[in-house]
Amino acid sequence: VVSQSGLFAGVFSRGGVDTSDGAWLQAMLDTEAALARALERAGLAGRGAGEAVTALAQAAAFDAAEIGRLAAQTGNPVPALVRALTSRVPGEAAAAVHMGATSQDVMDTAAMLLARRALGQVAGDLSAAADATARLAERHRDTIMIGRTLLQQAVPVTFGLVAAGWLAGLEAARAQITEVAENGLAVQYGGAAGTLAAMGDVGPQVVALLAEELGLAAPLLPWHTDRQRVLRVAAACAAAAAILGKIARDVTLLAQSEVGEVAEGNPVAVAEVHPAEVAEANPAQPDGRDGGGRGGSSAMPHKHNPVGAIAVLGCTKQVPGLVASLMAAAEQEHQRAAGAWHAEWEPYGAVLRLTGSAACWAAEMLAGLQVDQARMRAHLDAARGLPMAEAVASLLAPALGSVAAHDLIAEAAAAAAARGQSLRAALLESEQVAGRLDAAGISPGQVEAALDPANYLGAAGHFVDAALAAHRKRAEG
Amino acid sequence: VVSQSGLFAGVFSRGGVDTSDGAWLQAMLDTEAALARALERAGLAGRGAGEAVTALAQAAAFDAAEIGRLAAQTGNPVPALVRALTSRVPGEAAAAVHMGATSQDVMDTAAMLLARRALGQVAGDLSAAADATARLAERHRDTIMIGRTLLQQAVPVTFGLVAAGWLAGLEAARAQITEVAENGLAVQYGGAAGTLAAMGDVGPQVVALLAEELGLAAPLLPWHTDRQRVLRVAAACAAAAAILGKIARDVTLLAQSEVGEVAEGNPVAVAEVHPAEVAEANPAQPDGRDGGGRGGSSAMPHKHNPVGAIAVLGCTKQVPGLVASLMAAAEQEHQRAAGAWHAEWEPYGAVLRLTGSAACWAAEMLAGLQVDQARMRAHLDAARGLPMAEAVASLLAPALGSVAAHDLIAEAAAAAAARGQSLRAALLESEQVAGRLDAAGISPGQVEAALDPANYLGAAGHFVDAALAAHRKRAEG
Amino acid sequence: VVSQSGLFAGVFSRGGVDTSDGAWLQAMLDTEAALARALERAGLAGRGAGEAVTALAQAAAFDAAEIGRLAAQTGNPVPALVRALTSRVPGEAAAAVHMGATSQDVMDTAAMLLARRALGQVAGDLSAAADATARLAERHRDTIMIGRTLLQQAVPVTFGLVAAGWLAGLEAARAQITEVAENGLAVQYGGAAGTLAAMGDVGPQVVALLAEELGLAAPLLPWHTDRQRVLRVAAACAAAAAILGKIARDVTLLAQSEVGEVAEGNPVAVAEVHPAEVAEANPAQPDGRDGGGRGGSSAMPHKHNPVGAIAVLGCTKQVPGLVASLMAAAEQEHQRAAGAWHAEWEPYGAVLRLTGSAACWAAEMLAGLQVDQARMRAHLDAARGLPMAEAVASLLAPALGSVAAHDLIAEAAAAAAARGQSLRAALLESEQVAGRLDAAGISPGQVEAALDPANYLGAAGHFVDAALAAHRKRAEG
C-alpha cells in the first residue's frame, strides 16, 4: 500500500485527508465494488457477485506502482486495475467487474468519493478551527487592540472582533465545503461514449443503484466532459484556503517580534539548524537535546517561529495555481478529452490534500494561540492618543463646526507628533487649546473620555456577538 | 462617460455586462447614494439628503480619467470621487456623503453591485443559450452520429445527447450564477477598521438599511479582509466559462473542414485580410464589397470560420488565470490589505466581462447553429461498421462465450481493416465466418441488426429527455 | 529510498527526470557533502572531513518518511536530515556538517542541483525529439498537405513545413533550457540571515569553493528571498511545455479519425476497458491477450488513440498553473519568507517532472510518427480546388485587374460550391468563363498550373531548409 508519507508530508499532508495512491486505488475499487453490487441488484450479475467483488476490492492487495507503470500503455490506471481485479474474482462474478463502464467512469466516480472523504475531513478541521476561534472571540470580546489598515496602525478594534472575522470566514468556508460534499458530487457511469449502449435499456437503472450504493447523487446524464463538479470541489477548497491563508497571515504578522500580540502556543521551532544543534547531534553527545517540542531554538532563544501559521501558508499559497489548472483543463472535447481530463488528476488530489493540511494545521494553531493583552494595550498606549484624533474631532464638531474641529485637532496632533507628546497633552496641557475647548463648553473630562479607545469601538461587540451566535446556531444545529 | 468600447471590445466585451469605468463609477455612486438614503432613514442625515445625493450620483457627470489620476495619491479612486461628489451636494446634505464609511466600503459594495448586474446578464445569456441548445437537443434527439473519445471515433451517440450534455451544463452554470447573485452578495460598511466607530451605536442599523436600499444582504460583520464573496463570484463565472469553453471547443471541432457536422449559422468571416479585399477597399473601387455579414471570404470561399465559437474561447481561456489572481489575492492582512485588495479590481472586472462576453457569443452562436445530419451519417458509414464491433460481439457472446465471440469479431475486424472492407462484409460475405455464425444459431438478420448504430444507442434518448425535462421545469418555474 | 513511482507515474513521470523524495534527499546530501569538502579545502574542517561526509551522504541510507514526519516540527526537512547525517559522521568530521549554513541554504542549493540534473534530461529528450522531427521535416520537405487556420482548411502547406515549425520550436526550447542549466543556477550559502556571520571573514571563500565543488555559479550575494533563479528554471520549463503541448495538440488533431494524416507508430492503446478485455482477464482464460503493445483494442478495432500525444498534453497542461504558483510565491519577506518559500517545493519539483515526462513522451512519439501522404493528398483533392482560389485570382489579376479577377473567381467558386463541382470545372468547363479567360489571354494550361497546390507553396521549402540547417549546426556544434 502506498500511504500519505514523504519528505514534505509533515508540512503539506497533515491531518486526515488522504489522497495517496492507496486512497485513489481504494476509491476506484470502491466504485467497481459498488457497480458489482448495483448490477446484482439489477439482476445483471449473479447472486453474490457484489459481495465477491467487494470482498476483494482492498487497495492494500494491489500494487499501485505496477498499475502505474502499466498506465503508460493506455494513458490511465483503470485498465490495469480492472485486469488485476478481474483476475482475482472467482467464477461468474468476474463478469460483474466494470460491466458497461469505461475508464473515465471509474476515475471520475473515484474522484467524487475522494472528495467526499476529503471534504468531510476538511469540514471537521474547519469546525475545530471555528470552535477554537469562537473561544478566542468570546474571551477577548472586549480586549482592545489597535486596528491596522495597509499595515499601518489605524483606529482601535478588539481582538474579539478580529477573531469574530476569522470565525465568520471559517463558518462560510465550512458551509461551502459541506454544501459541495452533500450536493455537489455525483456518480459517473456512461460507458464508452456516454450512452451506456452496452447496457441496453437498463443503464439509467444501474446509474441510480450505483449512486445509492455510493451515497452520491445520480446525475441527469453522464458528465464526462462537463467538469463543473470538479470545479465546485476546487472552488470550495480555494475558498477555505483563502480564509485559512488570511488567518495565518494575520497570525504571522501579529506574532512578529516587534508586534508580539499573539504567539503560537506550542513551543515553536526554529526552522534553521545551528552549529550547536549539529554538535549536540554528534554521537559523542548522544542525548540529542534540542530546545523542546515544536520549536525553541537554544541558539536563537528569542525566536518563536509561528510554524503552524507558516505551514498553513505553505499549503494555501499552492492552491490558486492548481485550481487554475483545473479550470483551464475544463475545456474538454467531445465525449472524452485528449489530455485535459488526464491533466486533472494530480492537481485535483493536491488541492484536496493541501486544503486539508492547511485546515488541520490551522485548527491546532488556533487552539493553542496565546494572546498577549498587555502588548496590545502597550501598542495602543505607544500611539500617544493619535489614533483617537478622529474621535476627539467628532466630539468637538457640534460645537466648533466640523472644519474648525478638524483643524484644531490637526494642529494638536501635529504639535504632539513634533514634540513626541501625547495628543492628550497637546490638547489639555496647552493653555491656548484648553482655552478654546473651555470656550466651546467642552470639559477636560469629555476630552479624556474621547481619548479612551474603549469608548470608540462602535459596533465591535455587536459584531462579535453576531458571529458567535451564528456559530453556536450552526454548531448546535 | 467611459463606455465599454475599445480595440478588442468587439471580441471580449460583447453583450450586456458592463464593467467599464462608467459602470464602476455608477456602482460607487449608487453606494454613496444608498448610504445617504439609509442615513436619512436612520435619522442621521437631514430630510431630503438621500434624494439630493441620489439625484447627483450620475456617473456621466464625473470625470473618470481625472479621478483615476488622483487615485495615485491614495491608492484608490474613492477619495477623489467622494470629494467630487461632496462638492456638488448642496448644504447640509453634503454631510450624508460617505458618513462613517471608508474607501473599501465603497469599492467592495460597488463590486457587489457590479456583480449583481453582470451576473444577471450572464444568467440571461446562459438561459438564451440553454433555450437554443434545448431546441437542438429536441430536434436531434434521434440524430445519430459517431461519438468521439480522445479525438478518435468510438461508438455511436446522437447529436441530441451531445446537445443535452451542453444543456445540462449550461443549466448547472446558470444555477450557480443565480445562486451567487441571489445569496452570495452583501454590502460592505465597516468604517476605518470595521467597527463603525464613527457611527456610535447605530452602525448595524445603517448596515441593515443600506442593504435594504441596495437589495444586497447584510453581512454578520464587515468582511474587508475575508474575500470569499469575491471568490464565489469568480468561481461561478469560472464554472460558466468552463461549460461555455467546452461547447465552443466542440463546435470548432465539429465544424472542422474534414468533419463539417455543424456550422455556425451566420455567414462567418475569414479572419484574414486578403489582397483582393485590400484592392476592393481601394477608393477607386469604393463599393467595399466583402463576402457578406459575418464571414464569407471570397478569397478562400471554402472557409467557414466559426467566429462565434472562437470568440467564446478567446474569452473563456482568459478566465482561469484571472481567477487564480483573485484567489491568491485573498490572503489579506489585518483590517485592510496592503496591495492584495488593490490587485483584485482589474481581474474582478475582467472575469465578469469575459464571462459575459462568452455567454453572449455562445447564445448567438447556438441559436444559429446548423447541423448537417448527412455528414453525421456519412461519417458513421465511412467507419464501415467497425464502431459496431462491440455490439456484434455482445450478440455473439451468449452463444459463443465472450472470449470466442470477441476473437471472432477481432479477426473479422482485422480482416475488414486489411481489405478496406466493411465489418458487415467480413462477417456475412466470408463463408467461413458465416458458417460459424450459422452453427451458433445467429441469423444474418441478427447480425445486420447488431450492425445498425440505431440499435446501439442505449440510454441516449432517455438522457436527452431527462435534460430537456429539467430545462423546461427550470424555465417555467 | 523513495523512488519515482506511483499510480500516475506511468503518465506523468516518464523518462529520466527524478524529483522523487530520494532525488531531493540526494541533492540535499550532495550539498552537505560539498560543503564539508569546501570547508576542508578552506582549512575549516579537519583533513578527511569532506571525504567522510561524502561517503555517508547516500540518500538510500536515510528514511525520507521519518524525516518528512519530523519536518512538521520545524517546517522543513533539513534539520532532521542534518541531525541524522551528523549522527553518522564519526569524530571531528561531524563538525563539518552544515557549518555556517541555514536550512534554506541546503534546500535552495539542492533545488538548483535538482534543476541541473532535470534540465539535462529535458535537454536530452528535446534533442531526441528534435532529431526525430528533423527526419520528418527532411523526408516530407515536399509532401503537400492542406494548411489549417482556425481549424478550417486554408491554403496548401507541406508537412515538411509543419515539422520544421515544430523543430524550430523544440530547438528554441532546448536552447533556453540549456542556457538556464548552464548560467542560471547558483549555490546558496548565507547562514541564518545572509551574512555568513558564523564564518567570520571566510564566508565568501567558502561560497566560491562550494560553488566549485558543485559546478554551480557563485552568486554576488545570498539570494534567499530573490527568487528569480527559481523563476528562470520554471520559465524555461514552461517554454518547453508550450512547444511540446503545441506539437501534441497538432498530432491529436492530425490523428483524428476524420483526418488521419498522422498516427502514432507504436500500436496505441484504447484507454478504455471493455467487457471482452475483462473476460479475457478471467483466470479461466489466463492468456490475457490484448491487442498488442501499446494499444490496439480488439473491441474498438478502428481506434488508434494517440496515447503519447495525450500523455504529453496531460503533463503540459499542468505546468502553467504550477508556474503561476511559483511566480506568486516569489514575493518573499525580509531574509526568509514565512510560507512563500515553503510553497515552492512541491510545484518546483512538479514543473521539472512534468516537463521531463512530456519531453520523454514527445521524443518517443515523434520518433515513431507515421505520416500518411495519401490522406494528405486526398484532403487536398477533396477540397476541389477551392483553396487555390487565391492563387488563380493572382494569375488573372494582371490581365483583368484585381477586382475583376477576384469577382470572376468568386463567382466560379460559388458556382462550384453550389454544384459540388471543382473550381477547375467551374473555370474551364463553363463556356462563359472560358471565353473570358481566353479573351484575357490566359490559357487553360495556365489555369491548371495555378490550380496545382505544388505551385503555391511559396517559401515552404526555403523555411524547411533553414530550420534543418540551424538544427544541424546546433547538433554538430
Add this chain to the structure above:
Amino acid sequence: VVSQSGLFAGVFSRGGVDTSDGAWLQAMLDTEAALARALERAGLAGRGAGEAVTALAQAAAFDAAEIGRLAAQTGNPVPALVRALTSRVPGEAAAAVHMGATSQDVMDTAAMLLARRALGQVAGDLSAAADATARLAERHRDTIMIGRTLLQQAVPVTFGLVAAGWLAGLEAARAQITEVAENGLAVQYGGAAGTLAAMGDVGPQVVALLAEELGLAAPLLPWHTDRQRVLRVAAACAAAAAILGKIARDVTLLAQSEVGEVAEGNPVAVAEVHPAEVAEANPAQPDGRDGGGRGGSSAMPHKHNPVGAIAVLGCTKQVPGLVASLMAAAEQEHQRAAGAWHAEWEPYGAVLRLTGSAACWAAEMLAGLQVDQARMRAHLDAARGLPMAEAVASLLAPALGSVAAHDLIAEAAAAAAARGQSLRAALLESEQVAGRLDAAGISPGQVEAALDPANYLGAAGHFVDAALAAHRKRAEG
C-alpha cells in the same frame, strides 16, 4: 486617440509603458508601414508607396472603437484597420498595404513592437530603481539592523545588505528584460498559412527587409503557433514583478507602525476618506485642504501609508495569473489557433502595463525612501542581546566545547528571558556564570565584544561591495 487613462490608471498604469488601444493601433500601423517600405525596397511596390503608407499610418487618425466593433465580424481588429488604412492610401500605393500578409502577421509583429517599447521603459525604470537602491546600499553599508526570518527577529544584518539584495535582484531583472528586448523579439510575416505563397519566391527577402525596417529579428520561419517569444516577454516581466513585489513587501513590513525602520519619502496618503475631509470638501468651505501631497491624513495623523509600495504590490500580484493565461494559451493548433491566439491579447498587454507601472512606482518610492537608523538600532537594543547568543556561544566553544558552550548560553538566555534581563547581564552580572567564564579564560571584554552586533556581520560588507561593483560596472558599461 485612445490614451492610457481610466479609473484605475493612476495605480495600475503609471509611467511610460503604453499598451492602450492607441499604442496597439500605432504598432499595427507601424507594421503595415514598414511592410510597405520593405515591399518598395524589394521592388514589389511602386516608388513612394512606403512613404505614402507611412505618412498615413498615424493611430490618431483612426477610430479604435469603430475598428473594435468591426473586429467582432472577423474575430480580430486587423481586417477593419487594413480596410480603413487602404481606403486612405492614394493610387497604386494602396496595393502595398498588407500585401502577402495575414491578420496574425500584423497582430504578432505589433505585439513585438509593443514589447520592445514597453521593455525599454521597464528597463529604464528598473535602472532608476537600481540607482536609488545603490545609493541606499552605499549610504547604509554599515547601518546595523536586525535580520528577520519567518517574520521573527533573527541575527544582525545591515540595511546596506538588505538594499544590496534588492539591487542585485533589480539588476538581474533588468538584464533579463534587456536580453529579451534585444534578442527575443522577431517579426512575423508568413501569410495565410505560413508559406508566404502569395509572394512567390521573394517572401524571405521581404521578411528580412521588414525585420530591418522595424529593428526586429528575422525568424527562421513564421512562428504563428510557436508562442515561445510571447512567453519570453511574459517571463521577463514576471521576473521583474517578482523582485519588485519582494522589495515592496519588505518596504510595507519595514514601514509598519511598530517597526518604522523605513518610510516613503513623499508625504503618503491615507487611502480612506474621513468625515472631516468630506466636510472640507463642502462648497461652503471650498478651499479643499487636505493633509498635503501624497498622503498625510489630518484625521489619522499617525498614519504614513506606503502608497508607493502598496501600488507596486497591487500591480505585481496580478502578473502571475496573467502569465499563466499566456502559458496555457500557448497550446496553439496547426497554422493558426482557434481562440488561444485571441486569448493572448489582453493578458499580454496587461503584463507589460502592470510590470511597467510597478517599476515606475518602485523607482519613485526607492528614490524617496527614508531610513530611520535610530529605530533600527532601537530594535536591536530592545532584543537585549539575545540575537547574539549564537555569537557568544562561538566565543566560548573553543574553551568549553561546543555543547557545554551552547548549554551555558542557553541557560543564560533562558534566565535573561525569564527576568526581562539582557543577555549581557545574565552572563556578566551572575556570579556563577562569571566564574565559569573566568575559569575558562574568557574576559568580560571578550564577552562584550561578542555581544556587539557590529562584530557579527560576517560578509555583509563584502556582499554590499560586490553588488555595488556589479551595478557600477553595468551602469557604466
